[in-house]
Amino acid sequence: MVTVARLVTSIDIDGDATSRTRMDVSACHEAELTDGRRIVLLDDHGWSGSIRDTTATIPDIWTSHSLEEICDTARMVVGPDEPPDDLSHEDMAAHHWTVLAGILRRHGIAADAAELRHLPHEVVPSARLLTRIGRTTQDTPPGGEPYNG
Numbered sequence: 001m002v003t004v005a006r007l008v009t010s011i012d013i014d015g016d017a018t019s020r021t022r023m024d025v026s027a028c029h030e031a032e033l034t035d036g037r038r039i040v041l042l043d044d045h046g047w048s049g050s051i052r053d054t055t056a057t058i059p060d061i062w063t064s065h066s067l068e069e070i071c072d073t074a075r076m077v078v079g080p081d082e083p084p085d086d087l088s089h090e091d092m093a094a095h096h097w098t099v100l101a102g103i104l105r106r107h108g109i110a111a112d113a114a115e116l117r118h119l120p121h122e123v124v125p126s127a128r129l130l131t132r133i134g135r136t137t138q139d140t141p142p143g144g145e146p147y148n149g
Helices: 067-077 089-106 127-132
Strands: 004-013 022-033 038-050 121-125
Touching: 004 038, 004 067, 004 127, 022 067, 038 067, 038 089, 067 121, 121 127
Parallel strands: 004 121
Antiparallel strands: 004 022, 022 038
């Protein structure tokens, strides 16, 4: 039986890669199955950041963020979301994982929300994003460098 092996969030530059004052990143969240296939769970997430102007201490918004910070942000934006005042963090998390399990079931994959939340979650930056933040793309696997944080 095919099951979910891990969660993968692929991130890439979304917008003007040459801007020194604005950072736009897209995130595609997928379930990687034990047979190697991937099922898209969320493909409409991402984030932006900006600075008013560059300075001597922050000459470029992209290079002022570490790979770890970017990958941590990617994990945050694919959920669970922050709860509204009338719900707890646990309520929001339970809802998030239930929705993702439902997506997988619609694709014929038996998935349990409680099990999904404990799977490994890798963030894979694109080679383009790695280059933009000043990281080398040498010796990185095709599609980017997994970050397990």
